[in-house]
Amino acid sequence: MSRLMAARVAGVAAQASIWARVRPLAAMAGAHVSQAFAVVARAQGLVDSAGNPAINKTFTDPDLMLVRGAVLNACDALDGLADGIVDNIPACTPALVDPQLAALQCSGAKTATCLAANQITALQTAMAGPKNSQGQSLYTSWPWDGGISGQSGATFNQGWRSWWLGSFASATNNATKLTLAGGALPLVFIAPPAIIPTTAVVPYMLNFSLDADTPKIYQRSGIYTQSPAQFMFAESTSLSVFRDRGGKMIMYHGGSDTSFSVKDTIDYWQALDSTNAGKAADFNRLFVVPGMNHCSGGPATDQFDTLTPLVDWVEKGVAPDSIVATASNPGYFGVASRTRPLCPYPKQSRYKGSGDINLASNFTCQ
Numbered sequence: 001m002s003r004l005m006a007a008r009v010a011g012v013a014a015q016a017s018i019w020a021r022v023r024p025l026a027a028m029a030g031a032h033v034s035q036a037f038a039v040v041a042r043a044q045g046l047v048d049s050a051g052n053p054a055i056n057k058t059f060t061d062p063d064l065m066l067v068r069g070a071v072l073n074a075c076d077a078l079d080g081l082a083d084g085i086v087d088n089i090p091a092c093t094p095a096l097v098d099p100q101l102a103a104l105q106c107s108g109a110k111t112a113t114c115l116a117a118n119q120i121t122a123l124q125t126a127m128a129g130p131k132n133s134q135g136q137s138l139y140t141s142w143p144w145d146g147g148i149s150g151q152s153g154a155t156f157n158q159g160w161r162s163w164w165l166g167s168f169a170s171a172t173n174n175a176t177k178l179t180l181a182g183g184a185l186p187l188v189f190i191a192p193p194a195i196i197p198t199t200a201v202v203p204y205m206l207n208f209s210l211d212a213d214t215p216k217i218y219q220r221s222g223i224y225t226q227s228p229a230q231f232m233f234a235e236s237t238s239l240s241v242f243r244d245r246g247g248k249m250i251m252y253h254g255g256s257d258t259s260f261s262v263k264d265t266i267d268y269w270q271a272l273d274s275t276n277a278g279k280a281a282d283f284n285r286l287f288v289v290p291g292m293n294h295c296s297g298g299p300a301t302d303q304f305d306t307l308t309p310l311v312d313w314v315e316k317g318v319a320p321d322s323i324v325a326t327a328s329n330p331g332y333f334g335v336a337s338r339t340r341p342l343c344p345y346p347k348q349s350r351y352k353g354s355g356d357i358n359l360a361s362n363f364t365c366q
Helices: 003-009 023-044 061-079 094-103 117-127 159-164 181-187 198-206 228-232 240-244 262-275 307-316
Strands: 013-016 249-254 284-289 323-326 339-342 349-351 363-365
Touching: 023 117, 023 159, 023 181, 023 198, 023 228, 061 094, 061 159, 061 349, 094 117, 181 198, 249 262, 249 307, 262 284, 284 339, 339 349, 339 363
Parallel strands: 013 249, 249 284
Antiparallel strands: 323 339, 349 363
């Protein structure tokens, strides 16, 4: 019997790159993000080939490297080692990052070495997550993490910006939060659904009302006897049947995933832990990957095997206390190779204090 088949027979859930438990809300958050950056595009007179605000032109790749630098200045050393990776993501708060962003604000005209005030405001607004006019949070915020950008040689990382901004070189808006979420939000994620032409996707997202349109995710309409929230939210923490049959689950999520916020996955895991009297780790472990974008990529140790530890957990009773990961592009860190341990939440990787910082063996999970 193959190892994969053995895992299936044991009732093991395959690892998940993201726990998309509230997919409609992440799409709605895409409208909020797009609207935040559209403010910058309008102010700077940036338009795409269709006459829409050119969101992809609001930040150059070097601009995002400035933002990465601000995040690293604020938070890289919080884990005890300045190495281009923010292991202590929860401690990297706006209170620490905002002063570093303020230090980047241009005193006059925009140049390559500074950010315009409205660029900084747009970033802060987007990262804070969507809220309605009453100040109610509609989806979680996004963590400040080093994967916002990265440069390896002359090549800039595109993983973070591909979802929120899109390629700077494009003549059209090509951010995934516009093209993918903008198509799915009216057709799948609200009731009653609406079919809109491709040319109307960008205007739809930029005019989506957090007050008037977000409630449609929860409503039923006519023949649509279930709301999108009812049949698409995967937020149940009732996994006792899976747990009691010996099932084990490994989840992983990138700290700089701009498709779904890692904070959403962490919130789910904490709720699962509460449901299980603080013992969720007995059958479910979440591995946050600092710096990693959506599923992979970014200035991160983003290549790792989760199937082997998953099978060992079931067949040998060996719970994964760490998973060794390799940087697929160590050039982001100016080195030839880098490995690090990924740690089960809420543990984080910590340098032991001596030895090569590019070897996982010199780190521990704490």
